[in-house]
Structures are given as C-alpha cells and as structure tokens.
Amino acid sequence: MATGQIASPSHPGAVISVRDLRVSYGEREILHGISFDVLQGETLVILGGSGSGKSTLLRTLVGLEQSSAGEIWINGRNIATTSAAEMDEIRKKIGMSFQGGALFGSMTVGENVALPLREHTHLADSTIEVILRLKLEQVGLEGFEYYTPSQLSGGMKKRAAVARALAMDPEILFFDEPSAGLDPIIAAGIDQLILELKRAFHMTIIVVTHELASAFVIADRMLLIDKGNIVALGTTEEMRSSTQPRVRQFLDRIAEPEVSGELDYLQMLTAERPNAHSAAGKRGK
C-alpha cells in the first residue's frame, strides 16, 4: 500500500477502494481496519458468519453507517469525507438490493421501481413507463407493475427490489443476503439473475452472503471476514484450495469450537479456588 496520504485509489482498475476502514457502534469497534479493492466489472462476494461485520461493511460502503476512521473511495471520491450533496450524487450511481426487498408497501411494484426516476430525473411519464417495463422484464417480472409488494412471493419481492436498484442504471450494484429466506430453487434463480446482470451490463457487483453454494456460483473473487478483520481475499479457485485454517473452517462448515471456550471458562472458575489459598495457583492462569 502507498505510504502517506492516498490521493486516489491505488489499484488502477478499482471502482471501490477501501483503506484501513474502521467502524464502531459506540464503544464497540465492529471493523478493525479493513483494506481491499473492488475492480471494474467483477463480482466480489463478501463472506462471513453472523456478527462477523459483513453487513456493517456493506452498510458503510453505501453510506448508511459512518466510518470512525479510514477511507472509502467510490469512483475516485472518498465517501468518508464527502458532503451530503456529493454523497447523493454518488448514490445515484449505485443500486442496493436489501435483504427483505425493502419495497414500499404503500406503493405498487411499478411505483416502487419508478420512484428513483421520478425523484431524480425530468423524464416524461411515458418514458418512465418504458424504462419501468424494461427493468421489470430484466428481472423476470413483466406484467407485475400493478401488484403491491404484499401480493408478491419472497423471490419476486427480491426481483422487484433488484429492478428498483437497476432503475437509475447504476455502475455498482450491492446485494445484502440475496438468497436469505428463499428456497434453494428460487435462490438459484436469483444467482442466475446476478450472473445475467454481470454478463449483460458488465456491472460491478458486491454481494454480502453466508450462503456458500450461491457464493461460489456468482463470485469472481471472495472476501472472507471474521470478527471485523479480513481473513482471506482471493479468486474462487484460490479460496477453494486455501489451506488457511479459518478459511477451511468456514468453507468446510466446521462448527466454532465454542464448547472448548466454555470449558476454558469453567477451568478458570475452578482455578479461582486454589488461588485463594496459595500463590502457586496463579501460575496456571
């Protein structure tokens, strides 16, 4: 990494460059200095268990959480220091698909997808109508514009959310747990959709997930994070052949040795007793 002040992303092909990113909720630090690049046109899958900090990382990348230190460069602008107005400009170039879809329940699917267009462009209604149909077709929801979100199934909600994220023709697309809560077949359909978007538009896609099967289908590169630190970053092949214990543990789905942790705790508790009598007991702990 370059020393001193980084004026621009260090990697020439990088769309997003994260440098020594730290995020805290109050006293508790969630991300402990994370650095990585996302290259133009690649699909980066951020893997990690529950509480690993992967969702916080995603929320910070789209500006929903404030970083406490570090830099996030998106298209050459550091969103950690940018003004609210500039952040809005950056946000118009990114699309985000939320875990539950986050469609507005008071609007139809069509109104949901058209919302960013109506808010940010001066396009005529007829033009918006055409774009709307196009976007719905891209996600396989043609003819559903007059449905309300509550009338859609889980998978359809996610597709509608993707259509809304695509409305402004974003350069970067973020997905939060795209297959969460879906059966394997519907989830595979969402994976195919992500692959198609990448193939058709050469979009840069960042996906946060803990679903390994889906991750290996869609990823060009993977980033494994654990307890707020990057454990590994590499292509799917590199990850598959990795011998790093934490990577193997995650990929081979080996349970966290929580039990031994508790045993340590028990030993510590029982070790308290001899402590009271002799100083020799202290050596053990």
Place this chain on the structure above:
Amino acid sequence: MELVTQIGDGTLNGLSYIGSLASLGGRAAYYTLVAPFQGKPLRLQRAISQAMETGVRALPILSLITFFIGLILALQAAYELRRFGAISAVATAVAVTMSRELGPLITAIVVIGRSGSAFAAEIGTMKVSEEIDALETMAISPIRFLIAPKFLAMMVMLPCLTIWANAMGILGGSLFGVAQADFTFVRYIRASIDSLLLRDITTGLIKSVMFGITITAVGCLEGLQTAGGAEQVGRSTTRAVVISIFLVVLVDLFFTTLFFFLGGH
C-alpha cells in the same frame, strides 16, 4: 446522591430529546418552506392525502367528543353559577373555556391517538423493514419524502379541527342552555359569540399549531428511532403517545403562561 444523579441524567436526556425534536422539526421546516423554491418539490399530493387522513377522517369522533365536553362544561359551570343566580353566564363559560383551552387540547389528544401513534407505527415499520435505508441509498431524503408532508398536513389541519371542536363544544353547551337555562338556541349561540374576543380564538389556534408540530415531531422521531423488530414498533407507538400527551400539556402551559403575561388574560 443517587437521586441527584438520576435527576441530572433525566434532565439531560429530556433536553437532548427536545434537541432531537427541534432538529427534526427544523429539517422538516426546511423541506416544507425553503426547499420547494430550490427545485426540490414538496410532495403536495401526499400532504393532501395525509390531511384527509389526519383531519377529515377525525371529524366524526372529534365532533362527538367535543360535543359531550361542551355539555359537561355547561353542567359543571351551571353547578357553580346557579348559586349566584348567574346561570345565563353558562354560555360565556363554555365558549371561553372551549376556545381558549379545551378545544385545542381535546383536539390534540384525539389527533395524538389517531395520527401521532400512526406516524410512529408507519415510520417505525418502514425503519425495521429497511425502507428508510432504501430511501437513503436512493438519495431520497426520508425527511422530505415522508415527514415534511406530515408536518404540513398537521400544521394546517390541527387549527381547522380546533375551530370545529370549539363550535361543537358550544353546540354541546347549547343543549344544556336550551333545556335548563331558559335560552333559545339562537340566543345561546349569540350569547356565546358575543362573549368571545378574537384573542380567545387566536391564542387557541396558535397553541393548536404548536401542538401539531409537537405531535408530528414526536411521532416521526419515535418512528425513526425504532431499532430491532416488530415488538419495537409497538413500543415506539406507545412512547409516541405518552410523550406527545406530556409535551402537548407542557407546550400548553408555556403558551398559556406567555399569553397571560402578554396581557391576553
């Protein structure tokens, strides 16, 4: 010592809460009054449908409640006035009490129950289902999109509802006046109108605008501060109602005192 610390903490929390309310109100005011002239249009359509929901749909229940309140006031006033043989002053007592105090207050309480709670529940649900986050990632300000129309609707509708409530209260009082105090209906209404000064009505209306701002700010802030799941939405709604009632009474006290010393007594 513990008690002093607790009182101190409580005061600080209260002040910081009022600070949050003021900040939310200020931003909503910006999007309602300033931003429309800077090319960020207000969602007028949304404000109108919100006004329908908050205002027009509240009319039946508000009418009924304030009619009864007027009648109760007349009965209570007559109980005392009868002893002085001044039962004909019932009309004045009802009209002045309704316009200056109970019209705005009862209206505010009905609106807290119907709309303040609904704001907290609606925005809280949107927060929990990441819809607020979705707005932000689409570079759409939730304050402009969701909250400013509510402020506008409430600031317009609460005074309107208050005028209606005053009228219904006087009507309620007239039932007693006609039945028990030798008034004819027309004479009762005329006595009521004659007894009212313009400032009786305007002070009530100024208070009602402030109540509207308070109720909206609390409802929306409680909604936005919802974190967690569905049960938190319920808690936010309860908090919105309780805090709104408390703050409305506080605002009422402040303005009543202010008007008193400004010579509006």
